[in-house]
Amino acid sequence: MSTTTTVDRAFRAALYDDADAALDTGASLLAADPAADGELARRGEEFLGAAWRRNWQPADVVRVVRRELDDPHVRLVSELILREAGRRPSPGPRWTAQLRELDGEPPRLPDRFSHATAVLELYRLLLRLPALEPLDVPGRSGAPQQPESRMLGRIRALLAKAEATGYPEEAEALSAKAQELMARHSIDEALLAARTHNANTPGACRIGVDPPYETAKAVLLDAVAAANRCRAVWHEAFGFSTVIGFEPDLEAVELLHTSLLVQATAAMTRAEAAQRKGGRKRTKTFRQSFLAAYAHRIGDRLRAAAEGQVDSTEGELLPVLAARDVAVADHMEQMFPDSVTTRMRGVTDAAGWEEGAAAADRARVTEGPRAGERPRLT
Numbered sequence: 001m002s003t004t005t006t007v008d009r010a011f012r013a014a015l016y017d018d019a020d021a022a023l024d025t026g027a028s029l030l031a032a033d034p035a036a037d038g039e040l041a042r043r044g045e046e047f048l049g050a051a052w053r054r055n056w057q058p059a060d061v062v063r064v065v066r067r068e069l070d071d072p073h074v075r076l077v078s079e080l081i082l083r084e085a086g087r088r089p090s091p092g093p094r095w096t097a098q099l100r101e102l103d104g105e106p107p108r109l110p111d112r113f114s115h116a117t118a119v120l121e122l123y124r125l126l127l128r129l130p131a132l133e134p135l136d137v138p139g140r141s142g143a144p145q146q147p148e149s150r151m152l153g154r155i156r157a158l159l160a161k162a163e164a165t166g167y168p169e170e171a172e173a174l175s176a177k178a179q180e181l182m183a184r185h186s187i188d189e190a191l192l193a194a195r196t197h198n199a200n201t202p203g204a205c206r207i208g209v210d211p212p213y214e215t216a217k218a219v220l221l222d223a224v225a226a227a228n229r230c231r232a233v234w235h236e237a238f239g240f241s242t243v244i245g246f247e248p249d250l251e252a253v254e255l256l257h258t259s260l261l262v263q264a265t266a267a268m269t270r271a272e273a274a275q276r277k278g279g280r281k282r283t284k285t286f287r288q289s290f291l292a293a294y295a296h297r298i299g300d301r302l303r304a305a306a307e308g309q310v311d312s313t314e315g316e317l318l319p320v321l322a323a324r325d326v327a328v329a330d331h332m333e334q335m336f337p338d339s340v341t342t343r344m345r346g347v348t349d350a351a352g353w354e355e356g357a358a359a360a361d362r363a364r365v366t367e368g369p370r371a372g373e374r375p376r377l378t
Helices: 005-016 020-031 036-054 058-069 071-085 093-100 114-125 150-164 168-195 214-227 247-277 282-313 319-333 351-363
Strands: 203-208 230-235 240-245
Touching: 005 020, 005 036, 020 071, 020 114, 036 071, 036 114, 036 351, 058 071, 058 093, 058 114, 071 093, 071 114, 071 150, 071 214, 093 282, 150 168, 150 247, 168 247, 168 282, 168 319, 203 247, 203 319, 214 230, 214 240, 214 247, 230 319, 240 319, 282 319, 282 351
Parallel strands: none
Antiparallel strands: 203 240, 230 240
16 A cells, blocks of 8 residues: 555545544554655645645744644644755744744654554644734835844843843833833834835734733733734734734834733732732632733833833924824734724732732833723734
8 A cells, every 4th residue: 555545544534524533543544554654744744834825834833733732742743844944945034933942852652553643633733724814024015134233132131131130120120121222223213214215014923822811911912012003913712913013113012022921920929929928819810810900001101111212202203103003003904804802801809900000010100000902803
């Protein structure tokens, strides 16, 4: 029997039928024919190619596999992605960065049948991935990608210090300073583009929103995006948000959101420890309310830091930024014409809300609280 016939028979048995018996039949066929392994891997690369044509990216695929399946499947798909990536040039810097995050070590499964079962489960998932909205390839609609600027290096250093310090006030002051630098960097890029008549346009990237407390984390990402003149659309089913904006602003959102998640988690852990000392048990509603309050309040502070940079610039900036805001809004409407807003539920713990707001208030910013926008859902 040819290897192609073996793989085809296994696929007919297992990929289009969710029954466990069908999966066992397909896995048995593959386990009994070691010569089919190469063809099986080649078919997997074809499934990945189909996912790329449906606008998925490596991090998106790994994330959905982690949400729906188990660690061996994550290792299988990571290995498959890296092997497939070695056969062609990378589409862009973000794609390359996502590949660097993958662990290509094969999974340790006890026997060929277990391995074949995991592969077929993975291929079932890949086969059924729906089409996503296309993301602009960096450099296609705007200026080509440049090496990281010294300003971004300074911003990374500030955020690293914020994550490392054990003092909440220092962490949030460092984050506020990083936001000021991000806003300054964005302003400089916008003015340069306007003065040189560079007709660059908004793009988009996807940022993971992982459990637990996905809704609160999506609100935090939405707040960071809004402070940096971007829009965020949350895809709850797939565990990510699509952020729309100009390239320097997308970079700022990626950097700051990652850092603030680390800081918020550390602040929440300290608050919970204080609650336990007071005799209160740790609860899910406390954590959800803490993160929601943190997201809303930190959004106000980030906006204040960014607006302070705008106020200190020359008059030509306001029309430039207004035009960019319109361009971002139009681009989001084109990508997501059916997006809707939603209310956040589960924020019922007063102590959690107060602790979260206090954690965000420790930065030396005097602006009062203002209700942040909810994340949009597709």
